[in-house]
Amino acid sequence: MTFTTIYFALFLTVFVVLFHVARRFPARARQLVVVANIAFYATWGIAYVPLLLGSSILAFVAARRIDAAGEASQRRRWLVVGVVGCLALLAIFKYANFVLSNAYVVLHAAGWSGTELYSDLALPVGISFFTFVNVAYVVDVYRRSIGAQHAVFDCLAPLTFFPHLLSGPIVRMPQLVPQFERLAGIQANTYRFGLLLLFLGLAKKTLAGLLDPVAASVFAAPPSELAAWTSVFAYAAQIYADFCGYTDMALGAALLVGIELPHNFELPYVATSPIDFWRRWHKTLSSWIHDYVFMPLARSSRRTYASLLITWLLVGVWHGPKWTFVAYGLYHGLAIIATRFISKRAPDAWHDQAARWPLATLCRAITFVVVAISFILFRSPDLGAAARLARSLFVADAGSVFSYAACLTLALVAVALVVPHLVDAVIWKRRDAVQRDLVFWPASVLAVTFTLVFGTNAGSFIYFKF
Amino acid sequence: MPVVIVKGDGAIAGNARPLCKIHGNFRSIHRSRIASSHVSVVAVSETREPAVVMRAAGTAALVLALALLTARIFAEGVERVVPIHSQFSLLDLSRTAGAIDAAEHERVDVAFIGTSAVWFGFEPRRFDAELAARGHPLTSFNFGLVPTFLRLQRFFADAICEAHRARGTRWTMMIYEIAPAEFLDKLVAQDLTDPSVAAYKEQVAAMTLRPAELVSELRRDPGSTLRALLAKPLGHRGPAAVFEAVSTYLYEDLEPEPWRKPVPALLAAVRPFWDLHRRTTWRPEARGFLPVDPEARAAYDEIMRLNHTERELAKQRVMATEDLGLLPMEVNAAAVERIIEQIRVLARCPERVVLVVMPLSPNIMRAMRPEARKRLSDVIAKVERDTGYPLLDFVDLPELGLDDFYDAEHLSLTVSAGKFSSLLADRVAELLDYSALPSGSAAAPGGAGRVDHPALPSGSAASPGKPDLRDR
Numbered sequence: 027m028t029f030t031t032i033y034f035a036l037f038l039t040v041f042v043v044l045f046h047v048a049r050r051f052p053a054r055a056r057q058l059v060v061v062a063n064i065a066f067y068a069t070w071g072i073a074y075v076p077l078l079l080g081s082s083i084l085a086f087v088a089a090r091r092i093d094a095a096g097e098a099s100q101r102r103r104w105l106v107v108g109v110v111g112c113l114a115l116l117a118i119f120k121y122a123n124f125v126l127s128n129a130y131v132v133l134h135a136a137g138w139s140g141t142e143l144y145s146d147l148a149l150p151v152g153i154s155f156f157t158f159v160n161v162a163y164v165v166d167v168y169r170r171s172i173g174a175q176h177a178v179f180d181c182l183a184p185l186t187f188f189p190h191l192l193s194g195p196i197v198r199m200p201q202l203v204p205q206f207e208r209l210a211g212i213q214a215n216t217y218r219f220g221l222l223l224l225f226l227g228l229a230k231k232t233l234a235g236l237l238d239p240v241a242a243s244v245f246a247a248p249p250s251e252l253a254a255w256t257s258v259f260a261y262a263a264q265i266y267a268d269f270c271g272y273t274d275m276a277l278g279a280a281l282l283v284g285i286e287l288p289h290n291f292e293l294p295y296v297a298t299s300p301i302d303f304w305r306r307w308h309k310t311l312s313s314w315i316h317d318y319v320f321m322p323l324a325r326s327s328r329r330t331y332a333s334l335l336i337t338w339l340l341v342g343v344w345h346g347p348k349w350t351f352v353a354y355g356l357y358h359g360l361a362i363i364a365t366r367f368i369s370k371r372a373p374d375a376w377h378d379q380a381a382r383w384p385l386a387t388l389c390r391a392i393t394f395v396v397v398a399i400s401f402i403l404f405r406s407p408d409l410g411a412a413a414r415l416a417r418s419l420f421v422a423d424a425g426s427v428f429s430y431a432a433c434l435t436l437a438l439v440a441v442a443l444v445v446p447h448l449v450d451a452v453i454w455k456r457r458d459a460v461q462r463d464l465v466f467w468p469a470s471v472l473a474v475t476f477t478l479v480f481g482t483n484a485g486s487f488i489y490f491k492f
Numbered sequence: 493m494p495v496v497i498v499k500g501d502g503a504i505a506g507n508a509r510p511l512c513k514i515h516g517n518f519r520s521i522h523r524s525r526i527a528s529s530h531v532s533v534v535a536v537s538e539t540r541e542p543a544v545v546m547r548a549a550g551t552a553a554l555v556l557a558l559a560l561l562t563a564r565i566f567a568e569g570v571e572r573v574v575p576i577h578s579q580f581s582l583l584d585l586s587r588t589a590g591a592i593d594a595a596e597h598e599r600v601d602v603a604f605i606g607t608s609a610v611w612f613g614f615e616p617r618r619f620d621a622e623l624a625a626r627g628h629p630l631t632s633f634n635f636g637l638v639p640t641f642l643r644l645q646r647f648f649a650d651a652i653c654e655a656h657r658a659r660g661t662r663w664t665m666m667i668y669e670i671a672p673a674e675f676l677d678k679l680v681a682q683d684l685t686d687p688s689v690a691a692y693k694e695q696v697a698a699m700t701l702r703p704a705e706l707v708s709e710l711r712r713d714p715g716s717t718l719r720a721l722l723a724k725p726l727g728h729r730g731p732a733a734v735f736e737a738v739s740t741y742l743y744e745d746l747e748p749e750p751w752r753k754p755v756p757a758l759l760a761a762v763r764p765f766w767d768l769h770r771r772t773t774w775r776p777e778a779r780g781f782l783p784v785d786p787e788a789r790a791a792y793d794e795i796m797r798l799n800h801t802e803r804e805l806a807k808q809r810v811m812a813t814e815d816l817g818l819l820p821m822e823v824n825a826a827a828v829e830r831i832i833e834q835i836r837v838l839a840r841c842p843e844r845v846v847l848v849v850m851p852l853s854p855n856i857m858r859a860m861r862p863e864a865r866k867r868l869s870d871v872i873a874k875v876e877r878d879t880g881y882p883l884l885d886f887v888d889l890p891e892l893g894l895d896d897f898y899d900a901e902h903l904s905l906t907v908s909a910g911k912f913s914s915l916l917a918d919r920v921a922e923l924l925d926y927s928a929l930p931s932g933s934a935a936a937p938g939g940a941g942r943v944d945h946p947a948l949p950s951g952s953a954a955s956p957g958k959p960d961l962r963d964r
Contacts, residue, residue, distance in 0.1 A: 478722065
């Protein structure tokens with residue numbers, strides 16, 4: 027059940043009504059949330075509900091034991107049990123075949139003549155996201171950032187809260203637990219913002235669906251340099267509209283029951299450097315990686331650049347068990363290291379200039395191109411295909427054709443890149459203003475109209491496969 | 493819980509105190525009641541929740557209603573602004589909407605359902621006149637539909653059938669076209685993979701959704717029914733069709749002169765012909781046929797001339813070979829079974845069923861190899877045998893020459909639609925005459941459109957696939 031279906035609209039309506047009926051009895055309300063979470067996840071395959079519950083209950087038990095343990099060694103033991111247990115499930119379901127197939131390649135090259143082993147476990151939707159949420163919970167309890175939940179429903183309600191379950195944002199329990207304990211309910215000025223986010227998310231998903239053929243056709247067979255660049259930019263616009271659209275809908279759905287999830291995007295394509303980009307793109311993943319991977323690594327090794335490279339390698343691997351994602355992580359890791367290296371050595375005058383618009387605009391343009399090129403790795407089926415498309419950006423087999431159609435497509439892609447950023451700039455910077463009638467009604471009606479008129483069966487969200 | 497009171501600029505008023513201490517739930521505070529204190533309420537921490545939930549639901553419903561209205565206005569605007577030749581999908585859907593409306597509201601005795609070959613080739617008024625002259629005063633309709641996709645055509649045929657059943661009456665006769673292309677591997681493969689099929693189906697589902705059936709449809713398939721309900725206010729202007737019209741307009745009609753490539757002569761002739769048809773090709777007075785008006789005659793004649801140059805005829809043969817797969821005639825057995833099943837399903841609508849294979853251009857028939865023709869004959873015979881309904885095979889009609897055809901599969905609207913309708917009326921009249929005769933009468937005559945079955949099984953009384961032999 028994706029967020030863009032009629033079934034989700036019905037599910038959400040029923041859930042919101044029942045939640046507000048049950049809210050006077052917070053324990054009951056949290057139980058209702060857990061039931062809704064399980065029902066929502068079961069629509070993606072009932073067989074994987076035990077996996078979701080198993081991972082979350084493991085985190086719950088480990089956190090309780092850490093909280094209750096008196097000795098540091100006991101706390102550490104339960105930390106390891108919780109973190110390794112959750113990550114092991116992720117490894118088995120997501121990376122088993124990657125490891126097996128690459129091991130086979132190595133062994134086969136070394137002369138081994140056995141048959142290739144293959145795991146037929148399907149990838150459960152959202153496993154990368156809920157695993158990170160669970161791991162973060164165990165670590166936060168270990169770090170005493172938050173106390174452990176003592177009732178299983180009180181823990182599972184925020185851990186498995188359905189709006190963030192499938193594709194984030196990757197929440198932290200210190201953000202959610204107080205809200206679930208209080209269950210403040212919907213505020214009169216909140217539901218409008220929630221509805222607006224739902225409508226805008228729908229419109230962004232529709233836009234992503236419209237961009238898909240532009241990106242897909244040229245990714246399949248790039249005909250010219252201009253078409254190849256158009257395709258790369260179209261995919262950058264598509265992935266932003268798709269992922270940000272999903273996040274908006276998740277935030278909107280949660281706001282309808284008075285729960286505020288963390289924002290995941292902050293105008294990523296106006297970033298002035300790769301470091302700035304990751305502060306704006308998939309913010310909850312960046313901060314998770316920073317807090318739970320990079321900082322521990324950097325503190326223990328005292329080698330910043332090596333820690334950065336390992337961290338970004340893991341970010342790539344997190345996206346998927348493919349060499350293209352490994353390369354994607356490395357690409358961004360190297361870009362961040364290069365930025366940091368240059369930035370550390372640049373004179374102060376350069377930093378002053380960088381804040382001014384001509385240089386800032388140039389930095390933004392370069393960063394956008396660097397990021398857009400990285401999505402070739404993200405989208406391509408293998409490294410060979412990625413290399414072919416990357417080559418066609420500069421040396422196309424067919425030569426560039428500056429036709430009207432090619433230029434119009436590029437212009438439309440530019441509009442598709444700019445408009446969602448403008449919309450986000452307004453709604454997040456002027457949150458109070460957009461709830462006024464003069465803004466709310468036209469924005470909502472336009473967003474839904476766009477979906478009704480141009481909505482196609484665009485399929486699942488891109489990040490669901492992670 | 494305290495009420496947060498702030499100044500207009502968002503800063504907490506230094507000397508402002510809450511207007512009143514409010515305990516428990518309250519609905520809202522109107523600005524007018526606190527205007528004198530120059531403050532406004534921007535956040536209320538507790539409210540009467542059922543009221544807020546109701547307001548949220550009401551707001552969502554109102555947004556949806558306004559969006560539907562805006563979408564309708566936008567789609568209608570597209571229809572008016574974009575030239576007809578750039579909105580074929582909208583035109584197709586408007587024709588389908590007209591056909592469904594006619595099936596539901598008009599008197600229909602003979603419904604001829606099929607592809608665009610029927611649309612171009614069957615002139616109801618001529619057919620009716622010929623039948624009336626032979627003592628069978630009936631009213632026929634041309635339900636030849638445009639969609640290229642075979643699955644869609646079957647879907648539309650069902651929609652027309654259901655629309656008529658809503659009247660509570662049955663057609664005296666359904667003539668159903670068996671298109672040779674429907675048997676072919678190539679087209680079947682294309683048909684199953686095209687994503688636009690789903691979009692069209694959803695739009696027609698919306699057009700045919702009736703309030704009386706809403707509850708039963710919601711029970712049967714809530715998701716599709718709700719989607720249809722949302723698309724219904726758009727009329728025949730489905731999202732895919734509007735998108736196609738807008739993108740064609742942007743990419744073709746708005747192309748600036750310096751960039752524009754020379755338009756091929758055939759396309760240059762086709763565009764003004766279609767632009768004359770305003771916003772629909774369904775003419776109620778012509779009962780689905782498209783008579784070529786005097787103002788469109790010159791444009792149509794030009795298209796016919798250009799379609800018969802040696803170059804175009806060669807292109808048609810290539811298209812028939814490569815796109816349609818008519819020349820190799822590789823028959824897909826599963827597709828044949830689906831067609832047979834479809835005929836049996838549609839037999840619920842008329843009292844009698846007659847199957848027809850429409851003529852193919854001599855340009856194609858001459859190029860077809862004997863083994864391909866044999867495969868075509870075999871499959872036609874199989875459909876006839878398995879359905880048990882009489883089949884009129886006009887595929888290679890000696891009465892029609894190359895000039896009678898618009899292209900490979902379509903008869904000329906001006907030259908041969910009338911001629912074919914007369915021939916068809918002849919054969920149908922024979923069937924009607926024959927069925928009125930007592931058993932043991934003479935067999936039907938042979939020749940083109942030969943009546944292979946001496947009886948017309950009743951679609952109503954006979955169970956599907958089992959012909960009713962009472963008339964024999």
